[in-house]
Amino acid sequence: MKKPVQPSKNIFLIDDHDLGLEERTGTYVLTARDLTLIETSASPSVPYLLNGLSHLGLSGDDVKYIIVTHIHLDHAGGAGAFLEHCPNAQVIVHPKGMRHLADPSRLLAGAKAVYREKFEALFHPVVPVPNDRLLAKGHGDTLEIDEGCLLTFYDSPGHANHHFSIYHPQANGMFTGDTAGIFYPQLYRKGIELYIPSTSPNQFDPEKMLASISLFRKMNLDCLFFGHYGMSDHPEEAYQQVEDWLERFLQEAKSVFEAEGDLRTQTAVLKNRLFDRLKIFLQARGVQENDPVLELILLDLEISSMGLIDYLTKKI
The missing domain is CATH 1.10.10 (Arc Repressor Mutant, subunit A)
Incomplete structure (x- = not known):
């Protein structure tokens, strides 16, 4: 298994091998007083998460917060299964997504309609997250994970209505989930930048997506951390292409x-x-x-x- 990479200070990236593919979906590890992970991918990614933490000298026992930008299974489907390895952790989610992590039945129905016969191999099992381990964060809410490191949550619909993005002050960067599109590091290593919108069903809304990107642009960010996949330090290029x-x-x-x-x-x-x-x-x-x-x-x-x-x- 690959070792995590370090795209920014105190931020590491684990390749979740989502859908069995390298550099498809990633989990960000924020090494702070309160160890924080952003995204889990689906349940088949849990071994990769645990192995990535081990490479960093960490374990599930050390995890304090698991943040999911939205509840689509390639970002949050493994939250319940991973939580079983993290006895001290809470899962942080957008208020509109909270009930679907506690009871993923509707989420499963939607994903099965999209992935059909591939669903079991790609996403099973989807384990409910206990209500007492869920924490909702709304627009403008914050989370202190270390002295002087206060994460801020921003509503960022367009890809999904239950989507937030997370601002990291030390990096002056945003964890954008799917709102700001998909980034292909495979091409970037060849000197080619490609960013395309992620318009998956069933809450895609182009006007909301453009409004969210406008919010990011106004914040004068130095970098974007994509759910798919990795960090780009060319935010304006990403906005324009998307x-x-x-x-x-x-x-x-x-x-x-x-x-x-x-x-x-x-x-x-x-x-x-x-x-x-x-x-x-x-x-x-x-x-x-x-x-x-x-x-x-x-x-x-x-x-x-x-x-x-x-x-x-x-x-x-």
């Missing part, structure tokens, strides 16, 4: 949606159109047809296409 790609995503989605076809057909056609546009963008920057990152991008676009068609369906 805004630009969001416009293109919506244009293509509206074109596909206006054509005949059932939901599954529309989603498949849209995924392929978006993938073609992104391949043109990347090939112009030297990315080869057989680059493994394209498989990861195609997976992301499949889920995002579902959300775009779902959004348009609800607007009728």
Whole structure:
């Protein structure tokens, strides 16, 4: 298993191997007086989390707070299972997501509709989080994890209504979950920056997403910590690309949606159109047809296409 990397002072990143893929979803470890983790990914990621902590000389006993930016299973599905290894920890979640961690039945139904036959292998088990170990944080609430280190929570809908982002003052950075899009470190190491919006079902709202990005922009952040995947110290580039790609995503989605076809057909056609546009963008920057990152991008676009068609369906 890979060792955690250190993107910033007192902040480490564990690769959760979400969906069995490297650099897909990550857990941030904030080494402070009150050891704090941000995101858990799904339950199959728990061994990677425990191993990553071990590499840092830590264990589940040391964890004080487990923060999930939102309750989608690739970010919070493993919270209950991981909590069983963390006897001293509380799980912090947006107020709108709190009840779904305590009773994940509706969350499971939604995820099964998206992932269908793949669900069990990717996400099982989803363990409820006991009510007495849940803590809600709303917009503007804070959490002191060390002397002089006060995390601040900000509502950041767009990807989901039950989404907050977490500001870290020492890094002058924001843990953005999925609100500010997806970052591909595989490309960044080749000198290519790509940030695309994450528009998965079923609460995607482009206007809210743009408003959340506007909030981040006004804060003059030095860096962004993405749920997918890693840290970028080029926030403005990320904002601009996500805004630009969001416009293109919506244009293509509206074109596909206006054509005949059932939901599954529309989603498949849209995924392929978006993938073609992104391949043109990347090939112009030297990315080869057989680059493994394209498989990861195609997976992301499949889920995002579902959300775009779902959004348009609800607007009728």
